[in-house]
Amino acid sequence: MRLNKIILSFVSALVILFSTSVASFAKVVGDKIILGAAISLTGKYSSNGVHTQNGYNMAVDRINSMGGVKVGGKTYKFDIIYYDDESNPKRAAQLAERLISQDGVEFMLGPYSSGLTKAIAPVTEKYGVPMVEANGASRSLFTKGYKYLFAVLAPANLYLDVAIETAVELNGGKPVRIAQAFEQDAFSQDVRLGILDAAERTGSKIIIDDKLPKELNDMAATLVKVKQMKPDVLVVSGHTKGALTAIRQIAEMKVDVPMLAMTHCDAAKLSKQHGKNSQYALCASQWHKSLTYKDDFFKDGMTYAADFQKEFGYDPPYQSAESSAALLVFKDAFERANSFDQKKVRDALAATNMQTFYGNIKFAPGGQNVDKPMVLFQVMCDASGSCENKVVAPLKWASAKLIHPIPKWSER
Amino acid sequence: MDFLVFQYPMITVQACLDGILLGVLFALIAYGMALQWGVMNIINIAQGDLVILGGYIAYFMYLYGIHPAWGVIVAPVIMYFVGIAIYKLVINKVVDRDLFISILATFGISILFMQLMNFAFGADVVLANSGYGTTMLFDSNVVLPNSKIFSAFISILFAACLVIYMKKSKLGRAIRATAQNARAAKILGVDTEKVYAATFGINAALCGVAGALISITFTIHPYMGLPYTIRSFMIVIVAGLGNLPGVAMSGMGLGVFEEFADYILGTEFRIGSVFLLLVLILVYRRFKLSRKREYLK
Secondary structure (H helix, E strand, O other), rough: HHHHHHHHHHHHHHHHHHHHHHHHHEEEEOOOOEEEEEEOOOOOHHHHHHHHHHHHHHHHHHHOOOEEEEEEEEEEEEEEEEOOOOOOHHHHHHHHHHHHHOOOOEEEEEEEEOOHHHHHHHHHHHHHHHEEOOOOOOHHHHOOOOOOOOEEEOHHHHHOOHHHHHHHHHOOOOEEEEEEEOOOOOHHHHHHHHHHHHHHHHHHEEEEEEEEEOOOOHHHHHHHHHHHOOEEEEEEOHHHHHHHHHHHHHHHOOOOOOOOOOOOOOOOOOHHHHHHHHHHOEEEEEOOOOOOOOHHHHHHHHHHHHHHHHHHOOOOHHHHHHHHHHHHHHHHHHHOOOOOOOOHHHHHOOOOEEEEEOOEEOOOOOOOOOOOEEEEEEEEEEEOOOOEEEEEHHHOEEEEEOOOOOOOOOOO | OOOOHHHHHHHHHHHHHHHHHHHHHHHHHHHHHHHHHHHOOOOOOOOHHHHHHHHHHHHHHHOOOOHHHHHHHHHHHHHHHHHHHHHHHHHHHHHOOOOHHHHHHHHHHHHHHHHHHHHOOOOOOOOOOOOEEEEEOOOEEEEEHHHHHHHHHHHHHHHHHHHHHHHHHHHHHHHHHHHOOHHHHHHHOOOOOHHHHHHHHHHHHHHHHHHHHHHHOEEEEEOHHHHHHHHHHHHHHOOOOOOOOHHHHHHHHHHHHHHHHHHHHHHHHHHHHHHHHHHHHHHHHHHHHHHOOOOOO
């Protein structure tokens, strides 16, 4: 009986301790600025979720060790409360509610993917919580008039229109014939809208316009059409599975097309999984380590990549780089606002105009970053079969010359 | 709507050949499902997830430098024991219950497998490169990846071996006897418990083969199992239980149907058209059954 009482009081003490410690997790405590983030640590986005978290953690450590954030003459350090959203938009929205109303978080970092950001944005907007996100590129996020949403990355419709413009340029300024296949999700469909705009601008014609299902693992039908109709450019976007499936089947079916433009090549580890078959693919990327943007914390892309490699044991994909950049933006905004008032921080964020190792950051009224162009890289392999991604556009940062047209399979 | 497939006759040929090669692979998965459905009266919702697990076995062999084609031998061996384990842990508790309970149980297994695979192998889409070339036909207007031909060939080989095994071996006869009448088989000395376990194991092994072939031909991902479950379910209800030629024909039919749906309606409706066909067939069968005034258990 006595033992029971002891256990009971022990447990209740624990509960009380736990509840007070939860309640004390608020906004700015002591010298800590607490940010909240729901991240996909499990579920189908877990690999990119982890890249995002690693990017956030790397920046938190770096900013804290280099003097932290100075507000009102006092130095603060960043800390992040993470929850696992299980790659599920509903769960993400619940967790955002929880972070704000239970944990008292006053500033948020974004989750991974456009879909989850879309789920969280209405919540942060409702509570007036500024959110800097680094992994939601869907155009629809920036047309809803959100006031508290800021994205360090370029919107999805800009991913591949550079490719179309390059193709037209290489065609002597004459319009090109485009074949395209896009997965049916918010992100890929936005990429598609960008291509439609670019086609209209350049007078190019879209001759194949396929939509790919979510469970995509076979796009032979599209490729057969491409073989028959011989377009000048083939554009494919369907996350990592789209990139992997396209390369596998293009190689197997020996589809010859002068230009192949895709998204998610680095996330799909194309050059590793497909080796020489992925050669000449053009890929849209938010960032590449060879870009020469600079900041005081990470110096430049090459240094960031080396430091990241040292800490996490792999080459940083752009998802990590942009996540790190989100914290640099927050730090800058806090210092300019010189306050933790959400409204003031929001206004400071809106007035951001800075350069980070990831690129220039300046927000349009819709919240998207308008000062950082996308880059295109091309997979290039040497004779030994080892492949590398080399930036080919825009020309300002190009480290290699675009190979165009892609050699025919019979000549490789 | 897109009628390109009729404008270019070569596309029609391509679609038919692709469909048949794909359909043979589906038929292999469906045959496993038909077998255990017939013997144990269990509809295995986790069928597709067993396929994907088999795919990961081939993928890991590929990662460690072994040619993934060996997966068609290794994966079924491992999957056989996985199947037996699932039977011992879960299925033997629901095997005599009604169909609904077994569907729920296998649905649970399916979710568990998806999450475990996601946890263990990560959420990345992966594939195993076989390095097999391509066969060009008709002045290279029709292209068949050799990996697809290899898959179809191996599927037929395994199906044929299984048919012979079921006819000739002692266990095969016991399985067939149990399928016909479990109680009578028991009375005549067949250890039905063992038969059930073996049947589930054989089904898992077939899924393993199919998975290894899919990792060579397409891509695999922890959450990609359900379409394979649906396809095999459909093939089985069209063909009926214990009807191997029927399963093969309906598998190829489904493959060709999918390819044509893909060309005509668009790739986005590929899986959707399978679901639609499933609904139509179920409605039709129900209609036919009610006309016949028969009740099929």
